[in-house]
Amino acid sequence: MLNRRAMLHGFVGAGAAGGALLADMNRTAKAQEGEPVHVGSALPMSGFAAADGIEFKNGLELAAAEINAAGGILGRPIELHIEDTKDQGADLVSQAMQRLVDRYNTPAIINGYNLGTNMIEMDVAADNDIIMMHYNTLISHNEKFKTDPERYYGSFQGDPPEFWYGPGCLNFLKTLSEGGKWTAPNKKIAIIPSANEYSIVIANAIRDKAAEYGFEVSLFETVPFPTNQWGPTLAKLRQDPPAAIIVTHFLPQDLAQFMVQFLTQPINSLVYMQYGPSLPAFREIGGASINGVIYSTVIGCLPDEFSKAYRESYRAKFGPNSAYITGSQTYDGLWMWAIAAAIAGDPGEPFDKEQVGKVAAVMRRNVYRGVNGTYRADPAGQSAYCYPTQVADPSLGMPHQFLQHQDHTTDPKLIAPALYATDAFLLPPWIK
Amino acid sequence: MTTSLRPMSVSGSARLDLLVSLALVGAAVALPFMVDSRYVLGQVVLALFYATIASQWNLLFGFSGIFSLAQMAIFAFGGYATAMICFYFGWNVWAALFPGALAAVVFSLIVGLACLRLTGVYVALLTLAIAQTMYLLIVTDTECFVMVGSICRQLTGGAVGFARFGDLGTREFLKGQWLVGNYAIVATLFAVTMIATYIIVKSPIGLAFKALKDNPGYAVARGVNRFQAQLLVFGISAFFTGLAGGFYAAHFQAIGPGILSMSQLMFIIAIAVVGGVGTFWGPLVGTIVLVAADELMREAGEFRTLGLGLIIALSIVLMPKGLVGRLGDLVRWLRRRSGAAGRSKLRESTATAGE
Numbered sequence: 187m188l189n190r191r192a193m194l195h196g197f198v199g200a201g202a203a204g205g206a207l208l209a210d211m212n213r214t215a216k217a218q219e220g221e222p223v224h225v226g227s228a229l230p231m232s233g234f235a236a237a238d239g240i241e242f243k244n245g246l247e248l249a250a251a252e253i254n255a256a257g258g259i260l261g262r263p264i265e266l267h268i269e270d271t272k273d274q275g276a277d278l279v280s281q282a283m284q285r286l287v288d289r290y291n292t293p294a295i296i297n298g299y300n301l302g303t304n305m306i307e308m309d310v311a312a313d314n315d316i317i318m319m320h321y322n323t324l325i326s327h328n329e330k331f332k333t334d335p336e337r338y339y340g341s342f343q344g345d346p347p348e349f350w351y352g353p354g355c356l357n358f359l360k361t362l363s364e365g366g367k368w369t370a371p372n373k374k375i376a377i378i379p380s381a382n383e384y385s386i387v388i389a390n391a392i393r394d395k396a397a398e399y400g401f402e403v404s405l406f407e408t409v410p411f412p413t414n415q416w417g418p419t420l421a422k423l424r425q426d427p428p429a430a431i432i433v434t435h436f437l438p439q440d441l442a443q444f445m446v447q448f449l450t451q452p453i454n455s456l457v458y459m460q461y462g463p464s465l466p467a468f469r470e471i472g473g474a475s476i477n478g479v480i481y482s483t484v485i486g487c488l489p490d491e492f493s494k495a496y497r498e499s500y501r502a503k504f505g506p507n508s509a510y511i512t513g514s515q516t517y518d519g520l521w522m523w524a525i526a527a528a529i530a531g532d533p534g535e536p537f538d539k540e541q542v543g544k545v546a547a548v549m550r551r552n553v554y555r556g557v558n559g560t561y562r563a564d565p566a567g568q569s570a571y572c573y574p575t576q577v578a579d580p581s582l583g584m585p586h587q588f589l590q591h592q593d594h595t596t597d598p599k600l601i602a603p604a605l606y607a608t609d610a611f612l613l614p615p616w617i618k
Numbered sequence: 619m620t621t622s623l624r625p626m627s628v629s630g631s632a633r634l635d636l637l638v639s640l641a642l643v644g645a646a647v648a649l650p651f652m653v654d655s656r657y658v659l660g661q662v663v664l665a666l667f668y669a670t671i672a673s674q675w676n677l678l679f680g681f682s683g684i685f686s687l688a689q690m691a692i693f694a695f696g697g698y699a700t701a702m703i704c705f706y707f708g709w710n711v712w713a714a715l716f717p718g719a720l721a722a723v724v725f726s727l728i729v730g731l732a733c734l735r736l737t738g739v740y741v742a743l744l745t746l747a748i749a750q751t752m753y754l755l756i757v758t759d760t761e762c763f764v765m766v767g768s769i770c771r772q773l774t775g776g777a778v779g780f781a782r783f784g785d786l787g788t789r790e791f792l793k794g795q796w797l798v799g800n801y802a803i804v805a806t807l808f809a810v811t812m813i814a815t816y817i818i819v820k821s822p823i824g825l826a827f828k829a830l831k832d833n834p835g836y837a838v839a840r841g842v843n844r845f846q847a848q849l850l851v852f853g854i855s856a857f858f859t860g861l862a863g864g865f866y867a868a869h870f871q872a873i874g875p876g877i878l879s880m881s882q883l884m885f886i887i888a889i890a891v892v893g894g895v896g897t898f899w900g901p902l903v904g905t906i907v908l909v910a911a912d913e914l915m916r917e918a919g920e921f922r923t924l925g926l927g928l929i930i931a932l933s934i935v936l937m938p939k940g941l942v943g944r945l946g947d948l949v950r951w952l953r954r955r956s957g958a959a960g961r962s963k964l965r966e967s968t969a970t971a972g973e
Contacts, residue, residue, distance in 0.1 A: 270922075273881055277664055287656070287657070302875075304779055304781035306872055309871065326781070383777035383778050386757070386776060389760065390762070
């Protein structure tokens with residue numbers, strides 16, 4: 187079968203010098219003609235994660251508009267192409283990415299997150315010689331990268347893996363206790379995941395590191411996904427009250443229900459939750475019951491002066507209820523790749539390993555400060571470094587942000603890490 | 619007259635099946651030479667998996683009348699068994715495929731035994747419960763079984779599933795053309811499954827399955843052993859479904875609990891319903907129609923799911939026997955019409971001769 191790929195391989199093999207010359211001429215011509223650079227994204231635009239998929243798309247659109255307004259990549263505007271990954275999983279996501287490459291010849295695919303893929307995205311990127319950036323927040327990215335760094339050279343995870351939620355959360359509790367801001371009644375923690383990958387991986391990471399930080403897991407209970415019947419779990423918690431309750435289930439409506447049911451007979455435990463409290467639905471459903479809840483994220487728009495312009499543009503373009511905290515991920519991802527492509531001299535194209543390799547090398551070398559914090563690729567796993575748990579220098583790691591809902595009528599407050607914090611931790615109203 | 623016509627019609631149907639098969643084999647061989655897109659080839663591979671699973675669900679429900687909803691659970695069992703053998707014992711994927719399929723057979727026989735005293739909707743309820751229990755047991759498995767690098771790995775793979783346990787070896791041998799190799803393997807699997815299904819359906823045991831479906835009381839009275847037949851159909855169907863699960867895991871180099879989702883099961887059932895439940899070619903036709911429709915409606919955004927729903931609903935209302943069933947009706951109607959025309963011509967010519 188003689189096809190485009192076979193021709194390209196033959197062409198490179200036939201005469202590297204002539205090929206390089208032609209490729210250079212072609213690139214110059216493309217830049218002169220302002221031929222668009224096609225960038226793909228495989229996002230969950232339908233199914234249960236569609237709300238996040240839409241925000242990821244918004245982030246890409248805003249970044250593309252800004253990059254194009256600034257002149258594009260060496261004069262070439264970015265043209266975005268989105269593929270729906272529906273309910274996600276290895277089959278749907280890999281096919282969506284392959285479609286982007288086949289149909290639009292995309293040299294880069296910037297994804298948000300896709301669940302249940304077992305990082306097959308890295309194989310698609312490797313097979314097609316493209317750059318793939320994603321925010322799956324998985325340690326399995328690092329593990330897969332380690333198996334063959336040469337093959338997976340183009341795969342980047344834009345945030346630290348979920349593994350860091352474990353030590354990060356425990357370190358936060360320990361610091362809070364040691365700093366005298368909170369007096370832990372005992373050393374017990376209760377971990378409550380729901381039956382899904384994200385939730386369980388984080389719960390396991392916390393459980394596995396608990397002893398190292400001087401905590402003892404008194405309850406580890408997996409609840410159904412989704413769930414709003416918290417009665418049995420709350421009964422166990424009330425029977426043996428821990429110092430902190432860590433809920434890694436992430437649906438905002440269910441988490442709000444947890445707080446409503448918890449406050450009917452509260453215990454002296456801190457409540458830490460995962461992801462859901464960052465969404466407007468959590469505040470809307472929970473009302474005043476959510477005041478005092480802590481949550482964290484290893485990726486999200488920082489509420490600082492640097493990101494102010496982004497936040498304002500985002501809300502102006504996509505409405506006052508849009509979640510810039512989610513869109514910021516792909517926004518930074520596209521900006522980071524576009525800068526690297528410009529430094530490398532050309533974005534390259536699929537199967538052009540030499541040029542795409544140059545872009546990847548710049549992405550590994552560059553330290554990029556975006557609206558989410560600092561991206562610096564950990565060479566061992568090609569994910570972002572996590573500050574402060576993994577690196578002590580805030581200019582070289584993405585901040586693991588801890589936020590607290592202090593007043594349900596306003597945005598949550600950033601209470602850690604200290605260098606980024608805008609507000610101090612407040613003891614939750616139910617703790618006497 | 620009737621006895622002389624019957625063998626002719628049977629051999630005519632077999633001839634038609636043979637012709638269709640030859641055309642399909644020709645198209646399957648030509649496809650990689652005509653298609654340059656990895657995406658299209660990838661979709662065809664995925665469609666072949668769907669068609670294989672649907673054909674085995676059709677054997678179970680369409681030909682034997684057992685309304686099992688454990689089809690994706692059996693598929694997943696085969697995939698998980700293959701992946702676990704490779705992951706824990708370091709076996710080559712090819713060596714693990716057959717034991718994986720056998721494990722799926724054992725699992726299916728247990729399901730079959732549990733369903734033995736049940737019929738109709740109760741079989742559906744029990745098999746669905748088994749599939750959902752399997753899903754929950756996997757995703758709630760949080761105990762660390764083994765450490766892989768910095769990852770705590772559960773016995774069943776937990777909510778993450780298994781990855782990097784090996785592949786079909788095509789990347790190593792065919793390099794950039796590995797997908798063509800995987801396509802050839804999966805197409806062969808589909809062909810073997812269809813040939814085996816055809817032989818079973820046309821054999822005496824296939825007739826026993828049909829008899830039990832049409833009139834269980836009468837079939838048992840005539841000596842058909844319901845116990846044996848039901849277990850046999852569960853076992854046969856599970857072997858090919860489990861084998862397909864193993865190939866699926868090897869093709870994607872990953873298997874996770876997401877495969878047990880209701881949407882996957884519903885898509886397989888929709889394929890069989892649209893194509894024609896109880897017809898040999900129904901699952902293949904259903905796969906082509908639904909995968910093609912899904913592909914054509916890709917640009918329709920949120921209307922895509924609605925469009926697929928409409929196709930399924932219209933198919934149930936307008937074509938209760940599915941596309942193949944409707945096509946069969948059309949062929950019979952045309953035959954009757956041509957037969958009637960032939961008889962009337964004969965009458966006319968006789969009359970003319972009489973004149």
